[in-house]
Amino acid sequence: MKELDKTFDPSAFEMRWYKAQEEAGFFRPEAAAKDAEPFTIVIPPPNVTGRLHVGHALGRTLEDVLCRWRRMQGRAVLWVPGVDHAGIATQMVVERDLKERTGKTRHDLGREEFLAICRAWADARRGDIMNQIRRLGASCDFTREYYTLDETRSKAVRWVFSTLYHEGLAYRAERMVNWCPSCATVLSDLEVNHVETSGHLWSIAYPVEGGGEVVVATTRPETMLGDTAVAVHPDDERYKALVGKRVTLPLTGRTIPVVADAFVDPRFGTGVVKVTPAHDPNDFEAGKRHGLELVTVIGFDGKMTKAAGDAYAGLDRAEARKKVLRDLDAQGLRRGEKSHLVPLSRCQRSDTIVEPLVSIQWFVKIGPLAGKAVDATEKGETTFTPELWKKTYDEWMKNIRDWCVSRQLWWGHEIPAWYCPDGHVNVPKPGEGDPSACAACGSKTFVRDPDVFDTWFSSWLMPLSVFGWPEKTPDFARFYPTSVLVTGFDILFFWVARMIMAGTWFDGRAPFADVVIHGLVRDEKGQKMSKTKGNVVDPLEMCDEFGADAVRFTLAVLSGTGRDLPFGKTRVAGYRAFATKVWNAARFALPLITEGDCADASTLDFRSLSTVDRWILARFSDAAGRVSASLEAYRFDEAAHALYQFFWSEFCDGYVEMIKPVLRGSDVPEAEKAKTRGVLKQVLLDSLALLHPFMPFVSCEIREALNGDGLRLAMTKFPEPHADWTDGAAVEAIEAVRAVVTRVRNLRAENGLAQTEPLAIGLELPDGPLSKELQRQVPLLSHLARLKGVTISSKVDVAGAFRDAVAGIGLVVELPKREISSEDRERLGKEIEKLQAEAGKIRARLADESFLSRAPAAVVEKTKQQLEEVSERLRRLESNLLGTPAP
RNA sequence: GGGAGGUUAGCUCAGCGGUAGAGCGUCUGCUUUACACGCAGCAGGUCGCGGGUUCGAUCCCCGCACCUCCCACCA
Numbered sequence: 001m002k003e004l005d006k007t008f009d010p011s012a013f014e015m016r017w018y019k020a021q022e023e024a025g026f027f028r029p030e031a032a033a034k035d036a037e038p039f040t041i042v043i044p045p046p047n048v049t050g051r052l053h054v055g056h057a058l059g060r061t062l063e064d065v066l067c068r069w070r071r072m073q074g075r076a077v078l079w080v081p082g083v084d085h086a087g088i089a090t091q092m093v094v095e096r097d098l099k100e101r102t103g104k105t106r107h108d109l110g111r112e113e114f115l116a117i118c119r120a121w122a123d124a125r126r127g128d129i130m131n132q133i134r135r136l137g138a139s140c141d142f143t144r145e146y147y148t149l150d151e152t153r154s155k156a157v158r159w160v161f162s163t164l165y166h167e168g169l170a171y172r173a174e175r176m177v178n179w180c181p182s183c184a185t186v187l188s189d190l191e192v193n194h195v196e197t198s199g200h201l202w203s204i205a206y207p208v209e210g211g212g213e214v215v216v217a218t219t220r221p222e223t224m225l226g227d228t229a230v231a232v233h234p235d236d237e238r239y240k241a242l243v244g245k246r247v248t249l250p251l252t253g254r255t256i257p258v259v260a261d262a263f264v265d266p267r268f269g270t271g272v273v274k275v276t277p278a279h280d281p282n283d284f285e286a287g288k289r290h291g292l293e294l295v296t297v298i299g300f301d302g303k304m305t306k307a308a309g310d311a312y313a314g315l316d317r318a319e320a321r322k323k324v325l326r327d328l329d330a331q332g333l334r335r336g337e338k339s340h341l342v343p344l345s346r347c348q349r350s351d352t353i354v355e356p357l358v359s360i361q362w363f364v365k366i367g368p369l370a371g372k373a374v375d376a377t378e379k380g381e382t383t384f385t386p387e388l389w390k391k392t393y394d395e396w397m398k399n400i401r402d403w404c405v406s407r408q409l410w411w412g413h414e415i416p417a418w419y420c421p422d423g424h425v426n427v428p429k430p431g432e433g434d435p436s437a438c439a440a441c442g443s444k445t446f447v448r449d450p451d452v453f454d455t456w457f458s459s460w461l462m463p464l465s466v467f468g469w470p471e472k473t474p475d476f477a478r479f480y481p482t483s484v485l486v487t488g489f490d491i492l493f494f495w496v497a498r499m500i501m502a503g504t505w506f507d508g509r510a511p512f513a514d515v516v517i518h519g520l521v522r523d524e525k526g527q528k529m530s531k532t533k534g535n536v537v538d539p540l541e542m543c544d545e546f547g548a549d550a551v552r553f554t555l556a557v558l559s560g561t562g563r564d565l566p567f568g569k570t571r572v573a574g575y576r577a578f579a580t581k582v583w584n585a586a587r588f589a590l591p592l593i594t595e596g597d598c599a600d601a602s603t604l605d606f607r608s609l610s611t612v613d614r615w616i617l618a619r620f621s622d623a624a625g626r627v628s629a630s631l632e633a634y635r636f637d638e639a640a641h642a643l644y645q646f647f648w649s650e651f652c653d654g655y656v657e658m659i660k661p662v663l664r665g666s667d668v669p670e671a672e673k674a675k676t677r678g679v680l681k682q683v684l685l686d687s688l689a690l691l692h693p694f695m696p697f698v699s700c701e702i703r704e705a706l707n708g709d710g711l712r713l714a715m716t717k718f719p720e721p722h723a724d725w726t727d728g729a730a731v732e733a734i735e736a737v738r739a740v741v742t743r744v745r746n747l748r749a750e751n752g753l754a755q756t757e758p759l760a761i762g763l764e765l766p767d768g769p770l771s772k773e774l775q776r777q778v779p780l781l782s783h784l785a786r787l788k789g790v791t792i793s794s795k796v797d798v799a800g801a802f803r804d805a806v807a808g809i810g811l812v813v814e815l816p817k818r819e820i821s822s823e824d825r826e827r828l829g830k831e832i833e834k835l836q837a838e839a840g841k842i843r844a845r846l847a848d849e850s851f852l853s854r855a856p857a858a859v860v861e862k863t864k865q866q867l868e869e870v871s872e873r874l875r876r877l878e879s880n881l882l883g884t885p886a887p
Numbered sequence: 888g889g890g891a892g893g894u895u896a897g898c899u900c901a902g903c904g905g906u907a908g909a910g911c912g913u914c915u916g917c918u919u920u921a922c923a924c925g926c927a928g929c930a931g932g933u934c935g936c937g938g939g940u941u942c943g944a945u946c947c948c949c950g951c952a953c954c955u956c957c958c959a960c961c962a
Contacts, residue, residue, distance in 0.1 A: 263961080395958075563892085580922070656921080750929085755917065842906090
């Protein structure tokens with residue numbers, strides 16, 4: 001058996017226990033009984049580019065609490081860890097690094113060489129990321145670690161794309177897409193952030209052929225170089241005569257038609273819109289309707305093309321705008337400007353302004369998949385916690401648009417599509433290898449699509465592919481569908497919704513039973529963490545400073561109801577204090593339970609135990625019930641609070657203080673002591689088990705010292721409420737004792753008496769079980785409240801004693817001083833006033849006919865009781881003022 | 888332009904039809920042989936505003952105000 005150091009130092013043992021648990025194989029589902037019901041979680045794969053941040057720490061903590069709890073319940077727990085290859089992010093990091101080191105670009109190296117660097121870079125980082133997860137205590141099965149770009153996952157991606165293609169759900173089309181000039185790739189709608197920015201609305205005059213001018217309003221003057229029409233609303237009387245005429249497009253010398261189209265809002269600007277089909281989604285559609293030409297004036301690099309004219313070609317978008325405005329000025333064609341809120345689209349990754357451009361890309365027709373996914377959630381196959389997120393999910397699914405899945409990157413899963421010179425598209429059937437000749441024309445001159453898939457196109461298969469799907473593996477058969485997905489709302493659409501689609505579409509079953517959505521971790525003041533603000537908290541540093549146990553407990557407590565959580569040092573320090581408290585409680589108990597016989601609590605006859613022992617067992621049982629019920633409901637905060645409150649307030653402040661006189665008393669029979677030692681040990685050991693999912697390290701370290709079973713704790717049965725440990729009478733008696741003690745201490749403080757001042761008190765209550773029980777507790781009462789005498793009777797007569805009532809019991813306290821000071825008088829007066837007001841309100845309610853006739857009988861009864869208690873207390877307090885002269 | 892959420896003690900948050908809770912902080916006492924990362928005790932709230940439903944509303948309904956956030960191709 002080990003000693004417990006006087007100072008609590010989590011760093012001394014945390015990783016030692018982690019390693020022991022992992023090496024013992026506890027984190028593998030095989031550690032459970034063969035027929036155990038599985039409990040499965042797939043880790044949301046962190047980006048290989050990243051370092052564990054507080055958001056991850058939160059998710060992993062909640063997952064680990066669930067996994068450790070279920071494992072202790074005997075479930076076959078499988079928590080699969082993994083890393084995401086993070087397409088754009090990784091490529092950007094490696095490119096930047098390459099540039100800094102060698103000055104070269106990826107194009108200088110060529111595809112193969114560049115990818116080799118990416119691969120080496122990612123491989124070097126993956127281990128680190130897994131170790132960061134370990135530092136938190138996450139009990140993942142690392143023997144089943146996945147990587148979104150490995151062989152198994154590649155097979156799944158290819159199988160899925162092929163399937164979709166041959167089902168007609170993956171197609172290649174020319175569309176207006178979101179193009180990020182700095183990432184040099186297309187983006188999906190989700191990867192674009194819309195930000196309202198203050199900008200300008202400029203008015204520009206286009207000369208009308210045959211005289212006059214028409215004024216258009218635009219926020220993007222540079223795109224006018226690509227205008228191929230001007231549009232007005234068909235019913236707009238102001239411009240009716242114009243329709244069908246042509247206008248001169250300034251700066252280009254081209255003439256373009258005036259068309260009528262209902263998409264124009266006559267009330268906006270001048271009611272005339274310039275139409276640039278190549279650079280605006282609306283105009284693109286309008287262009288199709290009117291058979292307009294596409295003139296692409298902005299290229300994929302964000303610079304003006306030759307089509308923009310020699311004066312502009314090569315200029316950056318922003319420079320071109322300035323020059324266009326200047327040139328229009330010079331020609332006297334500017335007709336004013338006003339400030340205007342412009343909805344700008346920015347690249348989520350690089351923050352660059354996204355350019356709507358037309359290009360050929362791969363899309364997935366997502367409607368049918370969304371339909372199946374919604375059916376599943378509608379049926380309750382998957383639930384959301386908190387429930388309100390289902391609404392958000394439903395809304396998005398209803399208005400879902402096709403998913404652009406190709407990316408013009410190198411780092412990622414290659415698209416299994418080949419094109420022959422005649423433009424035939426070849427996509428192998430699921431399970432087929434690469435084609436060697438065009439299936440349509442037999443051509444052997446073949447090019448593979450140079451693009452790769454959106455990273456999420458591998459992520460959305462995670463719950464399937466981590467088990468080796470589409471192969472029919474034993475793991476897949478046993479562990480799919482998974483139990484819970486824990487994640488932040490920020491990837492509800494990116495990931496959660498799509499995984500449900502993939503699961504329901506390809507397997508027919510939704511990938512998880514429950515989705516738990518947590519809030520965003522913010523700093524202590526509720527500010528969003530950001531590098532620029534410098535308020536980013538590193539969870540690993542916090543683990544080193546306060547212990548992973550404290551970090552975990554803090555995150556669990558704060559996770560609340562899905563709201564944002566204010567996280568920071570002072571809070572973690574606060575919950576480290578809790579870990580310290582547990583530590584010190586164990587240090588108290590250790591010598592006591594080893595100094596003499598400890599009755600084996602599991603064989604003890606509950607009825608033979610002392611009232612105090614029965615009380616703590618009853619309270620423990622209640623706490624255990626609350627912890628489990630809260631975890632079932634994914635209320636980690638409630639579970640943690642129940643633990644904290646029980647352990648600190650009831651076990652430490654209550655029980656431990658109450659058994660000191662028993663265990664140390666020279667007049668207590670050894671047999672009684674042995675029983676109490678047994679209960680002390682039992683409750684402490686069970687509390688550590690209850691605590692283990694939240695604080696997996698300190699709980700082991702202490703169990704090891706107390707019971708030599710630190711390692712086995714992870715596999716020990718999780719405490720459940722104990723039906724035999726219910727004892728209303730014991731609870732009532734001890735609560736009464738505690739209430740009396742508090743009031744006596746409080747009276748001492750009010751009267752300026754030292755806490756050590758011995759007092760005599762009387763308790764007035766009718767004869768009965770409670771009074772008999774309290775009689776038995778006189779030694780305890782005397783010890784806790786430092787009393788020199790306790791009289792219990794239906795009536796206690798002590799002249800000049802202070803009278804009050806507490807917990808329905810009359811309290812008579814002999815205070816050493818006889819006279820009541822004006823200060824006492826004032827305080828009593830205030831208290832009496834409050835009680836009188838309260839009594840008045842209750843009386844009024846009881847006098848109300850409608851209350852008596854309509855409120856449930858139980859409520860009326862309770863109200864009557866309240867009145868009685870308040871009146872009783874009032875009588876007693878008032879009696880203190882009787883017979884004493886007013887100052 | 889749609890939609891969601893929030894507004895409860897100095898701070899951060901629980902609660903939710905029967906006159907309000909926690910943690911931290913403040914204040915007042917304590918070297919009480921597990922613990923000052925502690926013990927004991929006190930104080931502190933018209934539960935955003937205005938209506939309504941109800942015997943009764945912080946909790947339900949309808950407005951309003953302010954704050955978040957999400958979605959959206961209006962120049």
